[in-house]
Amino acid sequence: MNHADLTQYLDYLLIAMLLAVGFAIVRLRNLFAVVMLTGVYSLLCAAWFVSLDAVDVAFTEAAVGAGISTVLMLGAMLLTARESEPAGAGRHWAAFAVVAAAGAALFFAIPDMPVYGDPESPANAYVGRDYLEQVPHDISIPNVVTAVLSSYRGFDTLGEVVVVFSAALGVMLLLGFGTGARRREEEED
């Protein structure tokens, strides 16, 4: 159990850093700094997922959250202001009440959580165990995550791809195909 004892301090450190970055994001006005810190937040999340042995999720978080979202948010920020407006004091208290209530509910639920790594927890028992047992017989590929994503849940993944496609459709319908602003400049010349 010595091994587990050491990695749990790494987890505490990562969670503490996540908290610090979260507070910094809330406090900062400069949107450029906020966008960069959300990238840092995603990278810390990815490191934490690696520590939890969820490498596929960590990989996606690092590529999408820390990589491409940051670039897209920077692009979006260039279209708006560089500084955020200060929020009204009244809204602070309403938001604080909601956050405090949700946080209290989460703390109330902690005793019902399964122990970390518990093989009998709902996430690990039932279908999770069935997948681990059946993949070598049904699909015979080593990565169970890929087998679940592409084969057992192929229809879900098709739905996700359609969602990604519709995201592009939505952005293109709202912002145009990225040629409108340029063409207008040329016409004005």
Add this chain to the structure above:
Amino acid sequence: MSPHLILRVVAKLLIPLIVVFGFYVQFHGEYGPGGGFQAGVIIAVAVILYALIFGIDAARRTVPPVAVRFGAALGVLIFAGVGIATLFMNGAGEPLNYLDYDALHPDQGHHTGQHYGIILIEIGVLTTVSSVMLAIFYAFAGRVPDIPDEEW
């Protein structure tokens, strides 16, 4: 001498490596972490890095927005098409199901059909995800005038 020379040299070194890593993630997805989603993002990032360093117009000449729009739809069609193909190919003589890859190849012992199906749909995922990321980037970046060299 061109401005930000170091950035350009480093980017030229990095972009091929990023693309190769993207394809590694794509085709190694059955054995290690990764798959079409991650590979698509990585390959889109290579083009976005090119656009950031060499300008959006150079990137548009390399990967035209028309190809990006076409690719976004093509990937979905590849994925859905594999499902339709499994409806019509009955290699195993079993009941036909949408996206049941076993129908793609008669060799049931080694699950060859499953391997074919997973590789095909991952190519569809790669095409759509990389195209969509680039399309969104082009849509945002196309509305902002390029930052002049002296403001870097």
